[in-house]
Amino acid sequence: MNKRTKTNIILLILVVILVVAPFVFVKGEYGGSDDQGTEQIKKYDPSYKVWAHPVWTPPSGEIESLLFTVQGSLGTGIIAYVIGSAHGRKKALKEIEQNNKQQSK
Template sequence: MKKRTKTNIILLICVILLVLIPFIFVKGEYGGSDDQGTEQIKKFDPHYKVWAQPIWTPPSGEIESLLFTVQGSLGTGVICYFIGVAHGKKKAQENSKNDGKQQVTGK
Protein backbone atom coordinates (compact mmCIF):
# COMPACT_ATOMS: atom_id res chain seq x y z
CA MET A 1 0.00 0.00 0.00
CA LYS A 2 1.30 3.45 -0.90
CA LYS A 3 2.26 5.82 1.89
CA ARG A 4 -0.31 8.39 0.68
CA THR A 5 -3.15 5.85 0.72
CA LYS A 6 -2.21 4.74 4.23
CA THR A 7 -2.13 8.36 5.41
CA ASN A 8 -5.54 9.03 3.85
CA ILE A 9 -7.06 5.99 5.55
CA ILE A 10 -5.66 7.06 8.93
CA LEU A 11 -7.00 10.60 8.44
CA LEU A 12 -10.43 9.24 7.46
CA ILE A 13 -10.56 7.09 10.60
CA CYS A 14 -9.58 10.13 12.72
CA VAL A 15 -12.35 12.23 11.17
CA ILE A 16 -14.94 9.51 11.77
CA LEU A 17 -13.82 9.19 15.39
CA LEU A 18 -13.98 12.97 15.89
CA VAL A 19 -17.56 12.94 14.64
CA LEU A 20 -18.73 9.90 16.59
CA ILE A 21 -17.02 10.37 19.97
CA PRO A 22 -19.12 13.41 21.03
CA PHE A 23 -22.33 11.51 20.25
CA ILE A 24 -21.21 8.56 22.36
CA PHE A 25 -19.70 10.29 25.39
CA VAL A 26 -21.48 13.65 25.64
CA LYS A 27 -24.85 13.41 27.35
CA GLY A 28 -27.36 16.19 26.99
CA GLU A 29 -29.50 18.00 24.53
CA TYR A 30 -28.13 19.50 21.38
CA GLY A 31 -29.60 22.90 20.66
CA GLY A 32 -28.86 25.90 18.55
CA SER A 33 -26.86 28.82 19.87
CA ASP A 34 -29.60 31.26 18.83
CA ASP A 35 -32.00 29.62 21.31
CA GLN A 36 -29.43 29.75 24.08
CA GLY A 37 -28.72 33.42 23.40
CA THR A 38 -32.40 34.34 23.56
CA GLU A 39 -32.79 32.45 26.84
CA GLN A 40 -29.86 34.32 28.40
CA ILE A 41 -31.16 37.70 27.25
CA LYS A 42 -34.61 36.99 28.70
CA LYS A 43 -32.97 35.79 31.92
CA PHE A 44 -31.14 39.11 32.43
CA ASP A 45 -33.81 41.38 30.89
CA PRO A 46 -37.35 39.97 31.27
CA HIS A 47 -38.84 42.94 29.36
CA TYR A 48 -36.80 42.24 26.24
CA LYS A 49 -38.83 42.28 23.03
CA VAL A 50 -37.60 40.59 19.87
CA TRP A 51 -37.14 43.24 17.17
CA ALA A 52 -36.88 40.90 14.16
CA GLN A 53 -39.16 38.06 13.11
CA PRO A 54 -38.47 35.36 10.54
CA ILE A 55 -40.15 35.78 7.16
CA TRP A 56 -40.96 32.07 7.01
CA THR A 57 -40.77 29.40 9.68
CA PRO A 58 -40.17 25.81 8.53
CA PRO A 59 -42.99 23.41 9.42
CA SER A 60 -40.73 21.19 11.55
CA GLY A 61 -37.29 20.99 13.10
CA GLU A 62 -36.31 18.31 10.61
CA ILE A 63 -37.04 20.62 7.66
CA GLU A 64 -35.07 23.39 9.36
CA SER A 65 -32.11 21.04 9.83
CA LEU A 66 -32.37 19.91 6.21
CA LEU A 67 -32.33 23.49 4.93
CA PHE A 68 -29.37 24.32 7.16
CA THR A 69 -27.49 21.29 5.86
CA VAL A 70 -28.28 22.12 2.24
CA GLN A 71 -27.10 25.69 2.77
CA GLY A 72 -23.84 24.49 4.29
CA SER A 73 -23.34 21.93 1.53
CA LEU A 74 -23.88 24.48 -1.22
CA GLY A 75 -21.47 26.89 0.45
CA THR A 76 -18.86 24.16 0.78
CA GLY A 77 -19.38 23.21 -2.86
CA VAL A 78 -18.84 26.78 -4.03
CA ILE A 79 -15.70 27.20 -1.93
CA CYS A 80 -14.26 23.86 -3.08
CA TYR A 81 -15.06 24.71 -6.72
CA PHE A 82 -13.04 27.92 -6.55
CA ILE A 83 -10.18 26.17 -4.75
CA GLY A 84 -10.20 23.53 -7.51
CA VAL A 85 -10.21 26.17 -10.25
CA ALA A 86 -7.27 27.98 -8.63
CA HIS A 87 -5.39 24.68 -8.25
CA GLY A 88 -6.08 23.78 -11.89
CA LYS A 89 -4.84 27.16 -13.11
CA LYS A 90 -1.66 26.84 -11.08
CA LYS A 91 -1.04 23.31 -12.37
CA ALA A 92 -1.66 24.44 -15.98
CA GLN A 93 0.82 27.31 -15.56
CA GLU A 94 3.43 24.94 -14.12
CA ASN A 95 2.90 22.50 -17.00
CA SER A 96 3.21 25.25 -19.60
CA LYS A 97 6.44 26.48 -17.97
CA ASN A 98 7.83 22.95 -17.94
CA ASP A 99 6.85 22.45 -21.60
CA GLY A 100 8.64 25.69 -22.51
CA LYS A 101 11.80 24.61 -20.69
CA GLN A 102 11.78 21.22 -22.43
CA GLN A 103 11.47 22.84 -25.87
CA VAL A 104 14.37 25.24 -25.17
CA THR A 105 16.69 22.50 -23.93
CA GLY A 106 15.55 20.10 -26.64
CA LYS A 107 14.57 17.31 -24.23
Protein backbone atom coordinates in the same frame (compact mmCIF):
# COMPACT_ATOMS: atom_id res chain seq x y z
CA MET B 1 -0.84 -1.87 1.56
CA ASN B 2 1.09 1.18 0.40
CA LYS B 3 1.93 4.22 2.52
CA ARG B 4 -0.83 6.41 1.00
CA THR B 5 -3.54 3.83 1.79
CA LYS B 6 -2.34 3.52 5.39
CA THR B 7 -2.34 7.31 5.76
CA ASN B 8 -5.88 7.54 4.36
CA ILE B 9 -7.14 4.85 6.72
CA ILE B 10 -5.56 6.60 9.72
CA LEU B 11 -7.09 9.94 8.66
CA LEU B 12 -10.51 8.30 8.20
CA ILE B 13 -10.33 6.79 11.69
CA LEU B 14 -9.37 10.18 13.16
CA VAL B 15 -12.31 11.86 11.40
CA VAL B 16 -14.72 9.24 12.76
CA ILE B 17 -13.31 9.77 16.26
CA LEU B 18 -13.72 13.56 15.92
CA VAL B 19 -17.33 13.14 14.81
CA VAL B 20 -18.31 10.59 17.47
CA ALA B 21 -16.40 12.05 20.45
CA PRO B 22 -18.77 14.98 21.14
CA PHE B 23 -21.73 12.62 21.35
CA VAL B 24 -19.90 10.36 23.80
CA PHE B 25 -18.30 12.96 26.07
CA VAL B 26 -20.82 15.81 26.02
CA LYS B 27 -24.01 15.14 27.93
CA GLY B 28 -27.16 17.13 27.34
CA GLU B 29 -29.19 18.38 24.44
CA TYR B 30 -27.89 20.02 21.34
CA GLY B 31 -29.83 23.16 20.52
CA GLY B 32 -29.52 26.08 18.21
CA SER B 33 -27.37 29.02 19.17
CA ASP B 34 -30.30 31.39 18.57
CA ASP B 35 -32.35 29.68 21.26
CA GLN B 36 -29.44 29.59 23.70
CA GLY B 37 -28.67 33.26 23.10
CA THR B 38 -32.27 34.28 23.71
CA GLU B 39 -32.35 32.20 26.91
CA GLN B 40 -29.23 33.91 28.25
CA ILE B 41 -30.52 37.38 27.41
CA LYS B 42 -33.88 36.70 29.08
CA LYS B 43 -32.07 35.28 32.10
CA TYR B 44 -30.26 38.59 32.70
CA ASP B 45 -32.94 40.93 31.30
CA PRO B 46 -36.46 39.48 31.74
CA SER B 47 -38.03 42.51 30.04
CA TYR B 48 -36.19 41.79 26.77
CA LYS B 49 -38.46 41.54 23.73
CA VAL B 50 -37.31 39.92 20.51
CA TRP B 51 -37.18 42.63 17.84
CA ALA B 52 -36.21 40.55 14.80
CA HIS B 53 -38.44 37.79 13.47
CA PRO B 54 -37.88 35.37 10.58
CA VAL B 55 -39.41 36.31 7.24
CA TRP B 56 -40.52 32.71 6.68
CA THR B 57 -40.69 29.79 9.09
CA PRO B 58 -40.46 26.28 7.61
CA PRO B 59 -43.57 24.17 8.24
CA SER B 60 -41.61 21.45 10.08
CA GLY B 61 -38.27 20.70 11.68
CA GLU B 62 -37.45 18.20 8.94
CA ILE B 63 -37.78 20.84 6.23
CA GLU B 64 -35.68 23.24 8.30
CA SER B 65 -32.97 20.57 8.61
CA LEU B 66 -33.19 19.84 4.88
CA LEU B 67 -32.76 23.53 3.99
CA PHE B 68 -29.84 23.85 6.41
CA THR B 69 -28.19 20.78 4.84
CA VAL B 70 -28.74 22.09 1.31
CA GLN B 71 -27.26 25.44 2.31
CA GLY B 72 -24.19 23.73 3.77
CA SER B 73 -23.81 21.49 0.73
CA LEU B 74 -23.98 24.43 -1.67
CA GLY B 75 -21.38 26.32 0.36
CA THR B 76 -19.12 23.27 0.42
CA GLY B 77 -19.55 22.84 -3.33
CA ILE B 78 -18.61 26.46 -3.99
CA ILE B 79 -15.54 26.25 -1.75
CA ALA B 80 -14.45 22.95 -3.37
CA TYR B 81 -14.91 24.47 -6.84
CA VAL B 82 -12.79 27.51 -5.99
CA ILE B 83 -10.02 25.37 -4.49
CA GLY B 84 -10.11 22.93 -7.42
CA SER B 85 -10.10 25.76 -9.93
CA ALA B 86 -7.12 27.41 -8.26
CA HIS B 87 -5.28 24.08 -8.17
CA GLY B 88 -6.02 23.44 -11.85
CA ARG B 89 -4.91 26.95 -12.80
CA LYS B 90 -1.65 26.51 -10.87
CA LYS B 91 -1.04 23.13 -12.51
CA ALA B 92 -1.73 24.53 -16.00
CA LEU B 93 0.65 27.46 -15.42
CA LYS B 94 3.36 25.06 -14.26
CA GLU B 95 2.88 22.94 -17.41
CA ILE B 96 3.08 26.05 -19.61
CA GLU B 97 6.32 27.08 -17.89
CA GLN B 98 7.78 23.60 -18.42
CA ASN B 99 6.78 23.64 -22.10
CA ASN B 100 8.35 27.09 -22.55
CA LYS B 101 11.59 25.89 -20.93
CA GLN B 102 11.69 22.83 -23.19
CA GLN B 103 11.05 24.91 -26.33
CA SER B 104 13.76 27.42 -25.42
CA LYS B 105 16.41 24.67 -25.15
